[in-house]
Structures are given as C-alpha cells and as structure tokens.
Amino acid sequence: MRPRGQSASIGEPVKASADLRLITGRGVFVDDLHLPRMVHAAFLRSPHPHARILGIDAKNAATSPGVVAIRTGSDLNLRSKLMQVGETTEASAIDIEVLPSGKARMVGDPLAVVVAQDRYLAEDAMELIDVTYEPLSPVLDADVARASTDTLVHENLGSNVFSTAEGGYGDWDEAVASSDVVVRETFRQARCSPFPLEGRALVADWDPADAKLTVWSSSQWPHMFRQHLSDLLNIPLDHVRVVTQDVGGAFGLKANTFREDIAIALLAVELGRPVKWVEDRRENLMASAHARDHSIDLEIALKNDGVILGLRARIVDDMGAYGLYPWSPDSWGKLLAVSLPLPYKVPNYQWEVVTVVTNKAPESAYRAPGNAAGAWARESLLDIAARQLSLDPIDLRRRNLIARQDLPFSPLGGGAPIDAVTTEEALEQAAALIGYDDFRQEQQKALAEGRYLGVGFGIYIKAAGRPKSPATVGLSETGLESATVRMSATGAVQAFVGACSGGQGYETTFAQLVADEMGVPVDAVQIQMGDTDFPAESSGTWGSRSTVVVGATLVGAARDVSTQMIAVAAKMMEAPQEEVALEGGFFIAERAPSERLSVLDVARAAWEDSSLAPSTLGTGLSSTRHYEIPGPTYSNGCHAAVVEVDTETGKVSVLRYVAVEDCGPLINPMIANGQIRGAIAQAYGSVFLEEIVYSEDGLPLTTTLLDYLIPDAASMGDVIIKHLETPAPGSGRFKSLGEGPLVASAPAFACAVADALSPFDARLTRLPLKPDRLIEATGGD
Amino acid sequence: MAQVALRLKVNGVEHEALVEPRLTLADFLRTDLGLTGTHLGCEHGVCGACTVLLDGEAVRSCLLFAVQTEGHEVITIEGMAQGEELHPIQEAFWEQHGLQCGFCTPGFILSAYNLLQENAQPSEEEIQAAISGNLCRCTGYQSIVASVKAAAEKLQLQRES
Numbered sequence: 051m052r053p054r055g056q057s058a059s060i061g062e063p064v065k066a067s068a069d070l071r072l073i074t075g076r077g078v079f080v081d082d083l084h085l086p087r088m089v090h091a092a093f094l095r096s097p098h099p100h101a102r103i104l105g106i107d108a109k110n111a112a113t114s115p116g117v118v119a120i121r122t123g124s125d126l127n128l129r130s131k132l133m134q135v136g137e138t139t140e141a142s143a144i145d146i147e148v149l150p151s152g153k154a155r156m157v158g159d160p161l162a163v164v165v166a167q168d169r170y171l172a173e174d175a176m177e178l179i180d181v182t183y184e185p186l187s188p189v190l191d192a193d194v195a196r197a198s199t200d201t202l203v204h205e206n207l208g209s210n211v212f213s214t215a216e217g218g219y220g221d222w223d224e225a226v227a228s229s230d231v232v233v234r235e236t237f238r239q240a241r242c243s244p245f246p247l248e249g250r251a252l253v254a255d256w257d258p259a260d261a262k263l264t265v266w267s268s269s270q271w272p273h274m275f276r277q278h279l280s281d282l283l284n285i286p287l288d289h290v291r292v293v294t295q296d297v298g299g300a301f302g303l304k305a306n307t308f309r310e311d312i313a314i315a316l317l318a319v320e321l322g323r324p325v326k327w328v329e330d331r332r333e334n335l336m337a338s339a340h341a342r343d344h345s346i347d348l349e350i351a352l353k354n355d356g357v358i359l360g361l362r363a364r365i366v367d368d369m370g371a372y373g374l375y376p377w378s379p380d381s382w383g384k385l386l387a388v389s390l391p392l393p394y395k396v397p398n399y400q401w402e403v404v405t406v407v408t409n410k411a412p413e414s415a416y417r418a419p420g421n422a423a424g425a426w427a428r429e430s431l432l433d434i435a436a437r438q439l440s441l442d443p444i445d446l447r448r449r450n451l452i453a454r455q456d457l458p459f460s461p462l463g464g465g466a467p468i469d470a471v472t473t474e475e476a477l478e479q480a481a482a483l484i485g486y487d488d489f490r491q492e493q494q495k496a497l498a499e500g501r502y503l504g505v506g507f508g509i510y511i512k513a514a515g516r517p518k519s520p521a522t523v524g525l526s527e528t529g530l531e532s533a534t535v536r537m538s539a540t541g542a543v544q545a546f547v548g549a550c551s552g553g554q555g556y557e558t559t560f561a562q563l564v565a566d567e568m569g570v571p572v573d574a575v576q577i578q579m580g581d582t583d584f585p586a587e588s589s590g591t592w593g594s595r596s597t598v599v600v601g602a603t604l605v606g607a608a609r610d611v612s613t614q615m616i617a618v619a620a621k622m623m624e625a626p627q628e629e630v631a632l633e634g635g636f637f638i639a640e641r642a643p644s645e646r647l648s649v650l651d652v653a654r655a656a657w658e659d660s661s662l663a664p665s666t667l668g669t670g671l672s673s674t675r676h677y678e679i680p681g682p683t684y685s686n687g688c689h690a691a692v693v694e695v696d697t698e699t700g701k702v703s704v705l706r707y708v709a710v711e712d713c714g715p716l717i718n719p720m721i722a723n724g725q726i727r728g729a730i731a732q733a734y735g736s737v738f739l740e741e742i743v744y745s746e747d748g749l750p751l752t753t754t755l756l757d758y759l760i761p762d763a764a765s766m767g768d769v770i771i772k773h774l775e776t777p778a779p780g781s782g783r784f785k786s787l788g789e790g791p792l793v794a795s796a797p798a799f800a801c802a803v804a805d806a807l808s809p810f811d812a813r814l815t816r817l818p819l820k821p822d823r824l825i826e827a828t829g830g831d
Numbered sequence: 832m833a834q835v836a837l838r839l840k841v842n843g844v845e846h847e848a849l850v851e852p853r854l855t856l857a858d859f860l861r862t863d864l865g866l867t868g869t870h871l872g873c874e875h876g877v878c879g880a881c882t883v884l885l886d887g888e889a890v891r892s893c894l895l896f897a898v899q900t901e902g903h904e905v906i907t908i909e910g911m912a913q914g915e916e917l918h919p920i921q922e923a924f925w926e927q928h929g930l931q932c933g934f935c936t937p938g939f940i941l942s943a944y945n946l947l948q949e950n951a952q953p954s955e956e957e958i959q960a961a962i963s964g965n966l967c968r969c970t971g972y973q974s975i976v977a978s979v980k981a982a983a984e985k986l987q988l989q990r991e992s
Contacts, residue, residue, distance in 0.1 A: 063928075065925055065928070068933070069924070071933075071934070072933025072936050073924050073925055073940065074868070074912055075866070075867070075868015075869070075911075076868065076909075078867075079934065081861075081870075084862070084863075127954040170851070170853065208990055246932070247870075247872045247969075248870070248872070248932070249933040296932030298870070298932050298935075299934060299969055329877075330874055330982070341884045552932050552971045553931030553933070554931070555928075555931070644856050721928065722927045724928055724969070726971075727971030727973050728931060728968075728971045731970070754875050754877070755875065755877035755878055756875075756877060761971075762964075762965075762966060763959045763962045763972040763976060764959040768973045769971075
C-alpha cells in the first residue's frame with residue numbers, strides 16, 4: 051500500500067476494465083439472457099393516435115402456435131396500482147393504466163400483450179388479434195391542443211393543459227422600464243429521441259417458493275425500479291430484486307418505469323416462469339418516449355452597453371399523451387425555465403411553463419433535459435441582441451457572466467451557492483483556441499470569396515449531485531446513495547455501489563477512486579454494481595450525479611477500511627496506531643521497521659481472528675457510508691465552433707471545434723473525453739439532424755433509422771478539448787461531466803450557423819437546422 | 832412452420848441445424864448458437880450492430896436469413912480473439928477506449944476488420960466513410976476512428992515482423 055493521499059491512478063488514462071468483455075462479445079445485455087422455461091412477449095399497439103377501444107377479440111390468436119398467454123388491460127389493470135403522475139398544487143394527477151382499456155391516446159399505445167415460445171410466434175399471434183376502434187380526432191399541435199376543449203386527451207383534466215406553472219424573481223416590468231432595448235424571439239426545439247442503441251429490455255421471473263420477483267432490466271436506476279415494482283404490485287421491497295448488467299446506452303430514457311415493465315412483471319408472477327420483452331427499434335422510436343418538445347418564447351431586456359437587466363420566458367411544453375412514472379410531466383419544462391438564467395447574472399427573471407397534453411408519445415428526460423434546449427435559445431437570443439446593439443457577442447457575454455469576483459454566487463432564484471466555477475477562463479480559453487481574434491478577418495475574407503463562415507459559443511454552469519430530487523419518490527426526502535467497501539480475507543477490495551453504468555466507465559473510475567484512497571493497485575479493486583441485493587442503495591444514474599455522489603461516498607467508505615486496517619496492523623504489531631504507516635505495500639511500525647506486515651497478512655488476520663476486530667461491533671474490514679454532502683457541485687464549460695455553410699446545398703461543415711471544460715480534477719481523462727465527445731455528437735444530432743415527425747393525422751413518420759437520423763462517423767471531425775480542473779469545495783472534490791458539454795455544444799453549433807448566415811439576416815429559430823431550412827433562411831429555394 | 836436443414840461454419844466450427852426459413856442469421860447466431868456478442872440495434876439494416884463476416888465480407892446479419900448461409904463461413908465477434916490473445920483491432924479499441932456502452936462495438940470491430948482487409952493504411956476520411964454504416968450513440972466516433980487507425984498500425988507492424 052502507498053501512503054494515503056498519494057494518487058497513483060487518479061488523472062491517469064487507465065484502460066476501462068469493462069471494455070475487455072465488450073470488445074470480445076462477452077458483455078451481458080438483457081437480450082443475451084436465456085433462462086430455462088423462458089417465454090417471450092410482444093405488445094399489440096394502437097395504429098390510431100386517438101380512438102375508443104370498443105372490443106379486443108383474441109380468440110383466433112389464442113390458438114396460434116406457441117402461444118402461452120394473451121392479456122389485455124381488463125386482465126392486468128386491477129392487479130397493479132395505477133401509475134399516478136403529476137399531482138401537484140398546479141395540476142391534477144394522470145392515472146396511467148398498465149394497458150389502456152377505454153381509449154388509445156397515441157400511436158403505439160400498448161393494448162394487449164402476447165406471450166409465446168419465441169418472439170416470432172408471439173408476433174404471429176399478435177396479428178390475429180382483432181381490435182374494434184372508434185377513431186377520434188387527435189390533437190397534435192400544442193397550441194391547438196391548448197385552445198381546444200372539444201377534443202380532450204384525458205377527460206378528467208377538463209382541458210388539454212396539464213399545468214401552468216409560474217415563477218421567477220425580481221421585477222420584469224421594472225427591468226423593461228430601465229432598459230434601452232428588449233429583444234424577443236420564439237425558439238422551437240424539435241421533438242427528438244434519446245435513442246440508446248439498446249432499447250428498453252427486461253426479463254422478469256417469479257419464484258413462488260421464496261415469493262420473490264427478480265427482474266433483469268436495462269436500467270439507469272435499479273433501486274428506484276425495485277421501489278416502483280414493490281409499490282405498484284404490492285410486493286414487499288425485500289421480495290423484489292432488480293439486476294442491471296450491461297446497459298446499451300440510456301441517456302434518460304431508462305430512468306422511467308414504463309407500463310410495459312409492469313405488464314411483463316405481472317405476467318411473470320402469473321405464469322411462474324421467466325418472461326422476456328425486448329423492444330424493437332420501431333417500438334422504441336414510436337412508443338417508448340420522446341424528448342425536448344419545447345417552444346421557448348424568450349425576451350431579454352438590456353442596456354445599450356449589453357448589461358442584462360431582465361429575462362422573461364414563456365415556455366410551452368408538449369408532454370405527449372401521458373407522463374412517465376414517477377416523474378411529473380411538467381418536470382422538464384420547469385427545469386428548462388429554472389436553468390435559463392445560468393451562467394449569467396440576470397437580476398430580474400419571470401417565467402411561465404404551460405405543459406400541454408397531445409396524442410403523441412410521452413416526454414422523457416434526455417441528457418441535460420431542459421438545460422440543452424434552454425441554452426440554445428438563450429445563447430441564440432444573446433447573439434441576436436449583440437447584433438442589434440452592435441456589440442461583440444463575446445463582450446456581451448463577458449459583461450454578464452457570473453465571474454470569479456461574484457463567487458460564491460447565490461442564485462437569485464434560490465438554490466445552493468455557486469462556487470469554484472471558471473466561466474471567464476473557459477470563455478477566454480475557448481476564444482483563444484478557436485482563434486476568435488483573427489476570425490472576423492477570416493470570415494470577411496471568406497465572404498469576399500462567396501463562402502459563409504460563422505463562429506458560435508455556448509456557455510454553461512450545471513449543478514449535479516443534489517441530494518433531493520423528484521425521483522426519490524417513496525424514498526427519504528434527502529435522496530439516497532450508499533456504498534460499501536470491504537477488504538476480503540484474500541486481500542482483494544470489493545466496492546458495492548448502487549449506480550450502474552451505461553457506458554460511463556464507472557467500473558474503472560470508481561475503482562481508481564477506491565484504489566488511490568486505499569493505496570492498492572486499480573486492478574485489486576472490483577466494483578460491484580447493478581444488483582439491488584448488493585449492500586448499496588441508490589437513487590440511480592441520472593442528472594450527472596454518479597461521480598459526484600457515488601464518488602464521494604465510496605472515498606469515505608474506502609478511507610474507513612484503510613483506518614480499520616491500520617488499527618488491525620497496530621494491534622498485530624503491538625504498536626500505537628499513530629505509529630503505524632503504510633509504505634511500499636507493507637504496514638511498518640515506527641519503532642521496529644523490520645517487522646512488517648503485508649496487506650494480505652492484515653486482511654486475513656482481520657477476518658480470521660476476532661480478537662483483532664477493529665471495532666467492538668464485528669469482525670472484518672468493511673464500511674458502508676451514505677452520501678452526506680449537503681448541496682450540489684457546479685461544473686462549467688465553454689464550447690466554440692467555426693462552421694461553413696454552403697448556401698447552395700444547405701450543407702454545414704464544422705471547420706473547428708473547441709471544448710473547454712471544468713469538471714474538477716479528472717479521474718480518467720480518456721473516459722472524461724469520451725463523455726465530452728459523445729455529448730457533442732448528441733448536440734450535433736439535435737441541432738442538425740434529429741426530429742421526430744408526426745403526420746397531420748397523428749401517425750409517426752420517423753419509425754426507422756432511415757427516417758430518424760443520428761450522427762455518423764462522417765458527421766464531423768475531431769474536437770480540441772481543454773480541461774480546467776478546479777476542485778469543488780467540500781469533501782467531494784469531483785464535479786459532473788455527463789450533461790454539461792451537451793448544454794454548451796448545442797448553442798455553439800447553432801450560433802455558428804446563425805453567424806455564418808448573418809449577411810442574410812437569417813432567422814434560425816427552429817431546430818434541426820436541416821439543409822432545406824437553411825436554404826429557405828437565406829432566401830433560396 | 833417447416834424446418835430446413837442448415838450446415839455452415841461459424842468461427843471455425845461446423846454446425847448442423849434445423850431452422851425455419853424465416854429465422855434471421857442474427858437470431859440463429861444469438862439464440863441457436865448462443866453467440867450473443869452479435870447485437871441487434873435496429874433489425875432493418877441501418878445501425879450495423881449485427882455486422883458479422885460472411886466468407887470474409889462484412890454483412891448485416893439482421894438482413895440475412897440463416898438458410899442463406901448454407902455452406903458458407905461466418906465469423907462473429909467471438910471468433911476474433913485467438914483464445915486469450917486479442918485481435919489487434921480489439922487491442923486497439925481497448926487502448927483507445929473506442930467504445931462506451933459497448934452495444935455497437937462488435938459491429939464496429941467487424942466493419943473495421945473488413946476495411947483493413949481491403950485497405951491496410953486508410954486515411955482518416957476513408958475510415959470515417961468505411962464505418963459510417965455503423966451507428967454509435969455514446970462516443971462521438973473520434974475514439975473509434977482513432978482505434979481503427981491504431982489497429983492499422985498494429986497490423987502493419989505485425990506484417991513487418
């Protein structure tokens with residue numbers, strides 16, 4: 051063991067341990083499970099966006115080869131509690147049935163489930179089910195839906211407005227009265243898909259002997275899912291086990307508990323055999339969930355010198371036909387509203403969020419929900435304001451950033467003070483690396499040659515690791531994270547955490563944290579995660595919380611075990627604890643340096659000899675810790691892009707791209723940079739490519755990858771990444787990185803295109819910036 | 832449904848099976864042979880996660896019926912390493928962290944294999960083009976391009992020695 055505090059692996063590009071099984075085809079995703087007696091489910095889905103269900107006739111299907119069971123809402127709904135979402139002071143609840151029995155409210159609504167010997171046979175039988183529908187007119191446009199009372203998606207709401215929420219601080223009217231200019235624009239972010247490569251998937255199994263439900267799920271939050279299964283199905287919590295092995299991407303989609311999850315669990319209980327359901331891509335794009343369907347009407351009041359006096363946002367969020375359990379459907383619009391002013395000092399802010407129900411798929415969180423779309427709108431409006439005031443867009447930002455001298459900065463809208471952020475450094479470095487000083491000349495020169503170049507910036511401050519969150523439904527008010535570290539009798543370290551990895555590399559970064567804290571090699575640490583029977587609890591992996599929350603918790607537990615080992619070694623050597631040190635892998639007592647004990651000696655003795663126990667309460671070397679940090683940490687960053695727009699074809703080429711990030715001390719630069727590059731690609735997708743489209747009569751038109759485009763390897767080249775590593779205050783030094791880069795990247799791309807097309811006074815207020823929209827914006831055809 | 836006799840070689844091993852004509856090659860590999868490293872990301876031939884080698888050429892196993900491979904040879908991700916020894920492409924993906932969640936990775940490795948068979952020293956643009964038929968949602972692709980480049984160098988060194 052090394053002396054504590056001397057990092058050996060933190061900051062090093064340690065190879066990701068999970069990669070070995072994934073590159074050899076030995077990962078275990080849910081669809082890779084083949085259990086004895088397992089049967090396969092398929093869901094019959096509504097082809098209508100809105101229709102009364104008059105009858106479901108499954109007689110012919112029931113005799114189809116290989117069919118084990120066919121169930122509809124009338125069979126399943128009474129066996130589960132309703133999935134109630136959204137009851138707040140502002141809204142009535144929506145009660146969601148397992149399978150809708152009265153009405154279908156979206157194309158893809160699951161109306162029946164077929165279980166058969168294999169998926170082919172289940173789908174054969176599904177085609178024989180005869181459903182009688184009475185089609186109703188759908189509401190698809192949020193503005194139309196708001197105004198309409200003739201067509202209601204949920205009759206009990208009395209309208210199609212789920213909720214109207216308001217908030218803010220200061221006095222907007224006062225800000226307008228004191229301002230020199232008010233700039234206003236409405237921004238329309240396209241509905242898009244989180245799109246993990248692996249869709250939703252689960253296998254449920256019921257053991258009647260132990261009365262225990264085991265569910266293997268591709269999930270971001272096995273512990274939350276266990277809680278939901280227990281609550282909804284009325285099974286004691288300790289009789290539900292959720293196992294999450296390899297997860298093929300998640301991005302927010304898998305931090306929901308879906309109706310299909312409950313249906314499959316109910317079938318496993320009823321049939322007493324394992325039931326597998328793996329959604330196909332059509333189901334994923336049509337019926338799982340969409341995201342970011344926001345309209346953002348934004349006004350900003352400024353002085354002529356660019357100082358921001360106020361901001362007003364009126365947001366309309368199209369939540370689709372249902373909420374997703376257990377989140378309130380207006381969560382994402384509100385998150386957008388609350389996050390809008392950051393990273394600037396905005397003294398007056400007023401917001402309104404109207405959340406509207408339509409006959410479309412429900413809205414999920416998707417990486418940086420609210421924040422990414424909000425940042426695009428805000429930064430775009432700042433550029434428009436800068437043009438109007440003839441100010442340099444960078445100067446305008448410099449004037450308003452929450453800067454070093456403002457720290458700690460108490461957000462005027464409430465929340466923990468912002469500290470240890472480096473917004474100015476990030477902006478200056480991004481400007482320098484992208485070559486901003488010379489860029490205007492380069493741009494002019496290009497323009498003279500008929501080429502359209504533009505530069506755009508995106509800046510963010512993002513909180514992560516809030517202990518309290520809406521996702522802690524049914525759990526303690528403070529949120530939940532605990533981890534256990536133990537040194538086994540064989541000298542191996544096992545660390546149990548409740549988070550799970552969908553590509554974030556936690557098996558490696560968490561092992562680095564534990565290894566360095568305990569002074570052992572990284573490969574001596576095994577990270578055990580994704581099983582609710584492990585000694586760890588968690589609110590899940592979302593909101594960029596895991597490194598901040600799990601990291602701090604693990605380090606605390608690892609420190610305990612180190613201290614316990616010193617105590618055992620001291621007893622063995624009959625030396626005072628303070629005189630025992632760890633050097634070069636051995637415990638050495640000051641007074642007799644030649645008598646040394648290895649890690650293995652101490653580990654074995656601690657487990658085998660109860661008289662050496664470090665505490666009076668038990669034997670062995672082990673500690674369980676809870677997350678105890680009171681507030682979130684804030685990370686920040688600035689991205690800059692230079693693009694060229696071909697005004698003939700509408701093609702956008704990214705010429706240069708710079709990401710300056712401050713996520714605190716880097717644990718593993720290779721893994722961190724992967725998070726940044728991946729986030730930039732997702733921002734590229736939402737700015738240039740991705741759009742879920744419904745026809746006028748409510749049919750989803752983007753149900754394959756030929757219609758719904760995501761970035762590919764040729765979309766853009768490499769990016770320059772620069773890290774500022776400002777530690778977070780308090781005991782956990784680490785900050786988050788999962789979402790922030792996406793928040794900075796979307797505006798960097800979009801503002802660069804707007805800058806390139808500024809000679810045309812192009813209004814680029816609707817994403818994605820597809821070639822036809824760009825050509826239209828330049829007045830071409 | 833009537834079953835059809837099928838004989839093929841997978842990762843060097845001869846297999847005989849009775850399969851339904853409609854069974855896709857991907858499902859045959861995953862379910863009948865237990866080779867679950869071949870993943871299904873779209874089942875309509877766009878994402879490339881199910882890429883395998885058919886007589887040395889990269890193909891999408893979700894778009895082929897198992898019966899079409901009668902008498903042919905298939906290599907899957909499980910056939911890339913020689914025992915404990917990783918294929919140089921796999922080594923490169925590990926060293927460059929050319930993956931995150933790993934779901935798309937087997938397809939990328941087999942597409943890279945196909946590219947490097949045809950073009951031992953591809954440029955960055957050629958790599959981007961060659962793997963643009965495989966989709967990844969996590970990495971942003973740069974680490975995958977770097978992995979393929981590193982793999983080309985490793986294979987070059989192997990040939991030289």
